[in-house]
Amino acid sequence: MTTLISVSVRLPTQQTFATRESQVKLPSNFKKNMKLTTELDERLVQLRLNEACVAYCLAHTDQETLTIIDELYFKRHSALTLEGLGQQLHLSKSCISKRRAQFMMLLADQLGLSSSMSY
Structure with a gap:
């Protein structure tokens, strides 16, 4: 099945360029492909x-929490555990955990997930 539409752009044809108001034949799976494109765009x-929310949270946190989040989530092969981070930052393991949880709560708020998460 082929669908005909009218377009107002320059489209390449086999030998020349079509001009305004040309008739273009679309493949039968055009609507399916368009749906996939729309889903990908969404x-x-x-x-x-999500990226903007993470950037906002990173910009609005203190340096120690930023170090914790960077070490735990952004480094490809982190060698530090919570205890190692605590030693590096001179904080206890529970303090590291609380700062991480506070950051995650801020991120959840920014993402609109705060009602479904509890720490």
């Missing part, structure tokens, strides 16, 4: 929103 938008 996912990309959501990923960008």
